[in-house]
Amino acid sequence: MSNVTMKVNGKPVSGDVEGRTLLVDFLRGPLGLTGTHVGCDTSQCGACVVHVNGEAVKACAMFALEAEGAEVRTIEGMAEADGSLGTIQAAFQEHHGLQCGFCTPGMVMSAAALLKDNPKPSEAEIREYLEGNICRCTGYHNIVKAILAASGQDVPAIAAE
């Protein structure tokens, strides 16, 4: 066991972990942050995407010890200070960008990473960026709409029903 210390959603945390302890298991277990999900074991589904030092990473493909000293942000840290939904979260609700909710935390974290680097992405850029996030419920239609809307862009007429 080794001790690891990091900041998660702005709060300093530490704990004893094994070498093999994944970041996602540290978040879900000792920290009780169960919003980050595990949907596969080949690092493809993206349900576990979190931000480490501002960058989207798959928390199932990174060891907790590798996040030593890092700033980690999870879905639990995405709401506004007053607890209301953040811009991306609100857009997902407004545009029905989620159904069962399981892929949603990863989708929101990926969307946030995209908009940080590319504040006005095109539809094609959004779709390409979500290559590592699988959703089985929505057919992606409303997720793409939500991200377009969250970026302050018009949602195309075809997508507006």
Added chain:
Amino acid sequence: MPKDHGIGASTKRREDVRFLTGKGRYTDDININGQAYAWFVRSDVAHGTLNGVDTADAAAMPGVLRIFTGADFEAVGGIPCGWQVTDRKGEVMLEPRHPVLAHGKVRHVGDPIAVVVAETLEQARDAAEAVVPDITELEPVLDMKAAVQGGPLVHDEIGSNLCYDWGFVEENKEAVDAAIKGAHHVTTLELVNNRLIANPMEPRVAVGDYAQHDDSSTLYTTSQNPHVIRLLMGAFVLGIPEHKLRVVAPDVGGGFGTKIFHYAEEAFVTFAAKELKRAVKWTATRSEAFISDAHGRDHVTKIELALDADGHFLALRTDTYANMGAYLSTFAPSVPTWLHGTLMAGNYKTPLIYVNVKAVFTNTVPVDAYRGAGRPEATFQLERVIDKAAREMGVDPIELRRKNFITEFPYATPVAVEYDTGDYHATMDKLLEIADVAGFDARLAKSKANGKLRGLGMNCYIEACGIAPSNLVGQLGARAGLYESATVRVNATGGLVVMTGSHSHGQGHETSFPQVIAEMIGIDENMVEIVHGDTANTPMGMGTYGSRSLAVGGSAMVRATEKIIAKAKKIAAHILEASDADIELKDGSFTVAGTDKSLAWGDVCLAAYVPHNYPLADLEPGLEETAFYDPANFTYPSGAYACEVEVDPETGKVTIERFAAADDFGNIVNPMIVDGQVHGGIAQGIGQALMEGASYDEAGQLVSGSYMDYTMPRADDLPFYTVDHSCQTPCTHNPLGVKGCGEAGAIGSPPSVVNAVVDALQRAGHTNVTHIDMPLSPARVWAAMQG
């Protein structure tokens, strides 16, 4: 002006708030003090004699609490099958035993052999590697036709791999044969409906708990229907009476059918928790899900459509082999029969239909219902053969369909169902409009200029959902009723809690159900709370699948609310000193007709619980009612879909350029949610058509056993869809006039995709390509173009 509340409003989903903030509570988020962890040792061969299991070394490893094998489950029942099909000769299907853990034989890769329960998950997994099953490998049988032609037996004790040979309608057979023999034109198509893996994003999880103080068991599980699991597991497997067994399905991360069924892992953790006197948790890895979740589809079909010289359909004959896999999963026998054969009429006036289905055991993962379940298989073959017939006869495929549309309702098909309502011309008209079919030629020219092939495919569909009248399905072999239930509890201050047997795993019941009740009473939607997913606090219900939640569960809720309103009116009448017949309820207020005397909803609710001025002699206090609703018929959503594709002639890659769906779902409660359901269904249908396919090698290993090889549709594989549900012919036999929308997209979309690709290739001169089996991967399409 769209409504902003109540029935017909696109109310934003209240459940989204917890899902968007990481506060959802899925089964894997549940941890019970002192819980142990289970790891399943699964067969890595497809077929073999299990001579024994050596657990000695493993049992001595750190943290191991106990290792269970098939022998531990000899005293309990096997996993039951919930549907018994009767074959052409009137004999019941062959029904093999399905042990919780393999005993004597292993029958598919993934068949559970033993389970290690240990203090930690990694300890359980370490020890599982030291468990040594002694297996003598046997030749596996994978091909269905080989299986029924003397292939190795999957189940020695039943003496055959043919589960049943079903004919429907058997009395029509001779007339169908004769009509086909004498027809002007017969189009024949042989096709495969590819095996799919449902892949809800949340893998299955089961946590068993046992309370010593009252000898009760609790199972937390990723299920679409906790009451069904409680009944099947309690009564048939473990012998736990229902009053000592609670099943909780909390937030569930998608189901798509594969979370309907009762699985061995659920029975195991419940059993083990009682044995060990501590909670036991099992969480599937995705790799494990691929070889333990029931698969879907997997039909091999020959279909023949007979037409007269004018293109009228005369007769239809189908011959299908349906893969059951190694065991009968919960509803497996019903899928290729009553959910498939009864839909073969489609939207058309075909007078004579005969469907033969041979259900076959193979050394593969069990196959059961997956989104659409039987209806996609029916729709695909019918709509593909019609397209092929149109091409062969040189007629427009839309006109050929229109010519044969059913136009008068109710309509009794030759395959035993009666469609109550529909307007197939209307959905086709709407489709042509929203798909901009008129603009196709211009888009075709553009594609050509870019060196791409372009094709347009269309199809219609009909489905039967709102499953189902219990007495009817009982006659057809169901071992369960298919009603739904709701208890509406009105609190003293006027808020309502609705406890429903329906289960939401993405469908948005927590939002859409209150829209209905709020409209009935005339109160704010936020005064209504939906409780579901826990057998301890909901009435016996049958759960969510077959697009039944609103049509059946919603109807139960309406009936219970009607009882509430009737009683509330009596209370109001007493207080207002009027006759109950004169009481009107509007906008949350009870009024005596023709007067200004009124009473607010909340006042009546309070009176029910503080019955001072109350007709106690005639009426019990309180305001809580339960209704069970058993539908009189299936509901029959229908529609028309169009797909436009581009094909890269150099690589065979198919790109979905446009996709349009015109559906008739009857009345709509929440259009936003309905759109979302259709989008998701379309994506799964496109997935089936172009990408997805479970593939076994000759040894019975699942080659497509992870997301590295099983292609899940991603955002960049799919376009925006144009969907419309303005054509509405309300269902005539349920109180909401609703039909159900959950499966339509998955049923309606595969044929239009394949029709479009074939169209693109035909237009490019590949006139020998009349069919390509799904999934139409780049490699397959390229191969088809090579001649």
Added chain:
Amino acid sequence: MYAFELERPKTLDAAKAALAGDEAQALGGGQTLIPTLKARLASPAKLVSLAAVEGMSGVKAEGDQLVIGGATTHAIVAAEAALTYPGLADLASHIGDPAVRNRGTIGGSLANNDPSACYPAAVLASGATIVTDRRQIAADAFFDGMFTTVLDEGEIITEVRFPVPQAGAYAKFVQPASRFALTGVFVARFSEGVRVAVTGASEEGVFRWTEAETALSGNFAPEAVDGLSVSPDGMIGDLHGTPAYRANLVKVMTKRAVAAAS
């Protein structure tokens, strides 16, 4: 996963020392290794993360070469090589998905030599040099068949030196499920000739298509390879494509890469 010790050395010397022990294995970004560990297909006693080793990450131009540190992530290459070697940056920007690109490294990819990985094609087509903690290895001598390289146990890729071609581009046809290259072709035109490297297609791993190199050295245009044919012998056949299909893709993707580079 089996248990192991995880070390995060800060210097190359410390990393070398950590890797000297038995059953120690280097950890790059872990995007392939971690799933492999989860499946219990590897059982190192110790993993030595190279992420924190000073001087191992970054992109810099040195003369006519582009030098990329062994622990540089795909995302950094995509961003920082865009001006000097756009074809390489483009390749890096399409490996895996964004989250994978934020972790996966060039050194990890090359050491693993997945037969469907993208980087081997760029390295081989560019005639790059793989620099390790103990030697320099020419690309032509580095790859040694599927999942095999000439690297010794514990040898660390410290940097990769790419000669920058006059024109270079990568065309990838993705395997639909994994999104790895079903077939990917990198073409690089240098004054002394054209190099063409193919990944994803061959059972031998990445290889140079010398006939195309000859044809394109004479005429750097897509149609230059029209007359060539690729034998399906030795091509991978699987669920996603037959050997004949991959042979077709080798030619199609070569033409597309040339078109992109022109």
